[in-house]
Amino acid sequence: MAKTSSKPRKTVKPEKSPGLKGVSAVDRALSVLTAFQRGDGEVSLAELTKRTGLVKTTVMRMALSLESFGLIRRVDDGGYRLDAEVMRLAACYQHAFGLGDHVTPVLEQLARSTGETASFYTRRGDQRLCLFRVESANQIRMHVQPGDLRPMDKSAIAQVLRHFDRGRAAAAIDVPIFTSGVTDPHAAALATPVFGPSGALLGALALSGPVTRLTAARADEIRPQLRNAGVDLTKACGG
Incomplete structure (x- = not known):
């Protein structure tokens, strides 16, 4: 994968149609x-x-x-x-692109098969944004809603978004990543990356639940399901 440059990014101007001038x-x-x-x-x-x-x-x-x-x-x-208007426009773009049409069925299947809450996050600056979420059928679960912003902390989701951002080489990282009690002492999560065209990171596909249920042993059991779901979703999104 290509190395990132420390130089400031230059704004790319769109090509204009012949005979037309912008303002x-x-x-x-x-x-x-x-x-x-x-x-x-x-x-x-x-x-x-x-x-x-x-x-x-x-x-x-x-x-x-x-x-x-x-x-x-x-x-x-x-x-x-x-x-905030940027987020609204991003949501409009996601709707037009149909990302939810690809992600939501995957989240529903994961929630059914694992019994844990399935979600999809993207990075927004120094925070992570929950774009899509399907709750676990279990009564004990973490309450985060689509549109909620969470910190870029040491959780599994944030680690995936950080390590695979901007096409950074992360071949040595074993995914899905599992963390327990990092953001919340009662919450655990398992996360894997999803890529789009040209290998660009689209977001993190995650399973989350209480530490009493989503233990390290349980995470090992469902890890293949999440990994395969991430690979399938990457292919569906053109990655």
Whole structure:
């Protein structure tokens, strides 16, 4: 797999149809928005200026317009971070792409066959976002809903999203990854990566439950099911 570069990503401008011209102010605003990269939490004004090649006053003006649409938010120390409208647009994209049509049946099958809650997470900066979830039929279960954001901690799900992000080489990592009592002393999880076209990480497919039920021994029993589900979902999504 290709190594990641430490150099700032340059904004890629889309090709324009012959005879058509875009609006320069819109181009500048979108260059600010698309300057945010996976893994970013807060980005300083100086860094946005560096990434876009625009002067600070222009970045500030563009940021005001983007703020008015809820796309970015200015934080107290003067930096910026993506705001909730980006998540709504991402959800619209996921719906149009039909990711849920592929993921949901897999989650339903896993929840039935293992008796544990099945979920699908993606990374959102310094947090992980639960996109899809099918609850366990058992009464004792963890209560997380689609749309909830959780920290990028040492849990199995966060580890998968971190290790396989940006196409990083992770061949030495044995998946699915199992953790117990990391985020919550009462919760355990088993997670494996799902890839899309060109090997890009789509998200983490996971099973979770109470530590009293999802023990290390139980995790070993259901590990092949989750691994196979991740491989099948990767193929279905073009990976």
